[in-house]
Amino acid sequence: MRKYLFGTGLIGAFTSGLSMLKAMREGEPFTWRTALAWLSWAITAALAVGAIVDIRRAGTGHLAPTDSPVAGHEKKYLKEHLEK
Structure with a gap:
């Protein structure tokens, strides 16, 4: 389970989401660029979860x-799984 939680895709999505939340809390206005950033974050998170699945x-x-x-x-992945 650890290899899934600490994958680079999930870590990247998590940290970018945190930085966007921080910007929202600091009173940045919600513009079309902010909406695109959130859309990009959602796509990145979905791709990371899809790769894990x-x-x-x-x-x-x-x-x-x-x-x-x-x-x-x-x-390759089946062999790694069977070795454990």
């Missing part, structure tokens, strides 16, 4: 979708 599924023997960065490497 794909790695988890590949580690249990399921095939990853073809658009996933894990696609084609399922045997």
Whole structure:
């Protein structure tokens, strides 16, 4: 579980979300740029969670979708999972 929680994608999404929350608390006006930043953060967080789901599924023997960065490497993740 630790390898999922401390993945670089989740850490990056978490820290960028914190910096945007800090800017909101300091009284920055909500503009279209702020809305795009929040949209970008949501997409980044969704992609990070999706990658974790794909790695988890590949580690249990399921095939990853073809658009996933894990696609084609399922045997590697299954082997790592079975070694534990």
